[in-house]
Amino acid sequence: MKKVIVITGGSSGIGLAIAQQLVEKGYLIYSLSREKPSDDRLKFIACNVAERDSVYFALTTVIDEVGKIDGIINSAGIGISGAVEREPAEDIERILDVNLLGTINVCACALPFLRETKGFIINISSIAADFPLPFQALYTATKAGVKEFSLALRNEMRPLGVRVSCLMPGDVKTNFTKNRTKAEPEHDEIYGERNKRSVMRMEQDETNGMSAHEIAAATCKVIEKKNMPATFTVGAKYKLFRFLKRIVPESLFLKILYNMYAK
Numbered sequence: 001m002k003k004v005i006v007i008t009g010g011s012s013g014i015g016l017a018i019a020q021q022l023v024e025k026g027y028l029i030y031s032l033s034r035e036k037p038s039d040d041r042l043k044f045i046a047c048n049v050a051e052r053d054s055v056y057f058a059l060t061t062v063i064d065e066v067g068k069i070d071g072i073i074n075s076a077g078i079g080i081s082g083a084v085e086r087e088p089a090e091d092i093e094r095i096l097d098v099n100l101l102g103t104i105n106v107c108a109c110a111l112p113f114l115r116e117t118k119g120f121i122i123n124i125s126s127i128a129a130d131f132p133l134p135f136q137a138l139y140t141a142t143k144a145g146v147k148e149f150s151l152a153l154r155n156e157m158r159p160l161g162v163r164v165s166c167l168m169p170g171d172v173k174t175n176f177t178k179n180r181t182k183a184e185p186e187h188d189e190i191y192g193e194r195n196k197r198s199v200m201r202m203e204q205d206e207t208n209g210m211s212a213h214e215i216a217a218a219t220c221k222v223i224e225k226k227n228m229p230a231t232f233t234v235g236a237k238y239k240l241f242r243f244l245k246r247i248v249p250e251s252l253f254l255k256i257l258y259n260m261y262a263k
């Protein structure tokens, strides 16, 4: 029987690209998202990852239909930007619910099934987890949470045969940029200009970023490895950034980020 992989956020961007490449390699793919993916080769179960019941229902439906889950890829995610004190409380809750709680919900509900198959989890964090971006503090916090959660879970599951890995993409050209919720009140004399400059710079990088297909190809290679890395990124530039982060003193590192994204 085909290997069964469940991808959250398989309706768009990175999740859709991974789903399509895996289908072409002969995997059976379920997308858990709110919208149906445009590609009919993907099985679809409507799911809001922020709601535990919705996730539980979706995963047990997969088990009822095909009897097993060999892998989970958590790609569902949203972005927000703005000064922390300008972010509406409901936007803060929403991003924590989707990006962090959503990832936790899916992992927690899937683990009993993954223990059966000795399967794997790939959680999609972001390079922002290593490069805390001003005016994206909430997004950064969720993605750092996803990374550390994944590392802790990796060791928790090690003796039980479930492999856990965390993908930390850099800038990728997807709908993510246009879907970002922005807290940019009019006439903000304190943060307005710095916020706009920072977000504009970051969004330029995203629109000139890598294709979701490149990210998907690298992810497919990791899936087929026996020993998955604890974390991985794609592209020489981002690998170099992560290396430099490890060797540069923290105060200097933060000053560089300040000059790039907060002046």
Ligand SMILES: NC(=O)c1ccc[n+]([C@@H]2O[C@H](COP(=O)([O-])OP(=O)(O)OC[C@H]3O[C@@H](n4cnc5c(N)ncnc54)[C@H](OP(=O)(O)O)[C@@H]3O)[C@@H](O)[C@H]2O)c1
Residues within 6 Å of the ligand: 008, 009, 010, 011, 012, 013, 014, 015, 032, 033, 034, 035, 036, 047, 048, 049, 050, 074, 075, 076, 077, 078, 098, 124, 125, 126, 127, 168, 169, 170, 171, 172, 173, 174, 175, 176, 177, 179, 206, 209
């Ligand atoms: N693009 C980048 O530059 C970049 C860089 C680093 C990391 N990432 C991360 O990569 C992941 C994928 O992003 P992307 O660039 O592919 O963005 P995207 O094209 O906007 O896709 C986001 C996906 O998340 C799903 N989603 C959002 N809220 C959901 C919810 N409550 N329940 C279930 N699914 C939900 C969306 O599906 P529905 O709307 O159908 O629900 C969609 O399929 C995200 O976690 C993002 O943080 C992106």
